[in-house]
Amino acid sequence: MTTTRRDFLGTSGSLVVAFAMGRPRAAGAQELPRSLGREPSLDSWLRLDASGRITVFSGKCEIGQGIKTALVQIVADELDVGLASVDIVTADTARTPNEGYTAGSMSMQTSGAALRQAAAEVRQILLKEAAGRLGAATGALSVSEGRVRAPNGRGVTYSQLVEGADLRGEARGEAQPKLPGERRLAGTSVPRLDIPAKVFGQAAFVHDLRLDGMVHARVVRPPSYGARLARVRPVVNEVPGALRTHRDGSFLAVVNEREENAVAMAEDLAARAEWEGETELPPADDLDGWLRRQETADGEVSALGVDPASVPSSMRVKASYAKPYLAHGSVAPSCAVAVDRAGELTVWTHSQGVFPLRASLARVLGIAAEKIRCIHMDGAGCYGHNGADDAACDAALLARALPGRPVRVLWSRQDELRWAPFGSAMSIDLEAGLDDSGRVTSWRHDLWSHAHSTRPGRQPTFVAGWHLAEPVPLPSALNIPQPFGGADRNAVPLYDFGSQRIVEHFIRHMPVRVSALRSLGAFANVFAIESFMDVLAAKAGADPIDFRLRHLSDPRGRAVVEAVRESSGWVSPVKAGSGRGFAFTRYKNRGSYLAMVVEVSAAGGAISVDRATAVVDAGEIVNPDGVRNQIEGGIVQAASWALRESVSMDSSRVRSTDWRSYPILRFSEVPEVSVELIDHPELPPLGVGETAQGPTAAAIANAIAAATGERRSTIPLERAVV
């Protein structure tokens, strides 16, 4: 069977894969950034009011990565105003451009580039207007804090220029954004704008939204994915404040005036509900074998040179790697508020994509998308497709049942860990040939995986939809094609091997709910490739870093590798019982570069990750501390995934439902992390949110091998010890 990669084209499902329609440009004009090309009206992106305040509109949203701050920096820079003069509105179907999902570490490349160009164009229009009023050439004008000055000392403010300057035209690609040396704010560690509200306990999250007349809802889910509601035994104890017990097929929910009473109602209803049927889940003790036994759609991801099997070599080496299902485990359960006012539905959500969410809600509710407004509000840290969209659907269904009342749905911790999608389990075989000089001459990579995105958008994929009397079942799974890749993300090696075949065995069957988890398939692929490179280096008798450099020609890749060798003290001795491990990646083969060294100690069988040193080249860095924060957090989270995490299930139910049964890394266990940045202000930004995931796992496995002599190739790496 062959994969039909064309399936994916035309979907808006997973990534911002924007297809810019080339508009005719004036001579000398440059191609517009993709997002701006799709939505060229300047006032879709930027508005100035008569008081001189600037409002930025972005289709991207804050998911804990600091995007609002970085976008404000870019605009304030281009317009020569202070940060305090700029407000930002994000991801609102009624107010902002449609920029698809905030995913794939793409926001700086897409929204950042669009806003920088839009701001440059607005600045040019304002300067033209100022030149006329001040009687000076535009080139002679200077701007500071929103005030335009002519050489003769006369000046005019943006607020005075707004009347007269038409800022509602279309971007033309004729304005030149500032050159790196002219930037004042982009490239500096501006403190994040959203942090104070969160530190002072102000209402900062969708969880904190309180509307007049708002009521509280809880959903009662089945015990197993495929279970159906058979019957509900009658109420014995009435809970005060009950507004509604809602049943639509197997979708069960309660609504109460008070939150604690909604919880009590849900507990009572759960005890009275009888379910039948169940989904058979993969065997916990043979997940890897199960993956390989599934029917697959096989496709060649990459083929370079002759068939690896035909390349003569002095040594052939094979290894297998495995990764279990992993949970997002956002620290807040999913939440949404929805209200239906005269058939117009408004949904406040922490979804990563308000426009695709709206399209899917329209399908499930059977109403026009124009009747729905989805507004993003912050949720807890989002590492991909968690329960946010599902909670929005839950709230929308219940709001339709209670017109006029804002309905707030909050998932339980148990449901968040049981019902939110997981990152797919994966299994990988690697095989390489080495020649006498210790060079890799052939490379083969086979991977088995489910889909890595089942986000709503192309079609609805909400949990509630599966359970409705008229169900909206999950559509068939699609893989995200190269060059981004889904299951095969980062499966193509970054090294020069001459002969390579990368083959994907895509499993369409999804008994376990899976979707996008930070870095998608890259986590397992980089874990495997970079673990295997250490194995090969040992066979070749080479230092692991030297061995990589022997096969790495990309100068930016070499630069991060060489820099981390220096800053980590790679060649200095380690203390007894400790070991260092190295790993390298370029996320998505086209995003940011990262090389890292991890130091672990293995005392009495327990593994402790003590230190991690990373060097990153992310192209232009708009906010260095923001980038550091993302890389530090990515390393800590990936260390937790790699060492400890695995969704546990029995034959029909997910069993890891709280922080005891799904433990993650804690304060006393996290490594000291240092991050060094190689800045390239002259190059495009490359995105950093997901780069650290794969290399962290590999560097830890390599460090464990260095410390103990034992090579671990199955995540969670701790498990072999216990």
Add this chain to the structure above:
Amino acid sequence: MARLRVNGRSHDVQTAADAPLLYALRNDLGLSGPKFGCGLGQCGACTVLVDGRATRSCIRRVGTVAEDAEIVTVEGLGAPASPHPLQSAFIAEQAVQCGYCTAGLVMAGAALLQETPDPGDDQIRAALDGHLCRCGAYGRVVRAVRRAAGEMRR
């Protein structure tokens, strides 16, 4: 019905005696600092001070809190115009990614610094070990608590 003393003022709340304190704080008093994270006392997002002790408000029942017990939430600790040194330190260290666990961490830090004004990093980690930060801002949080301790000793 219960009477609670929160951030220096007494309030009557509608929350039943056997309901978690968290709902009284959030829904009767309109406070947003204490967060629902797990409802099981496992993650720390709901942490407030009750008579100076770090307390998980998602599992502490309203009826077990004395009328005159002093409950402090992150809103009562400090405000933008008069920040507590811990709040200033979390901002200075940018010790936040999504910020959902932050208020609970600030409160646990406050409880620690009342008892131990000059904690070492290991003491800070031990005091915060029952708090989860899925974004992985742990290192920055330790630095923020250390910085606040230094400020408060001045």
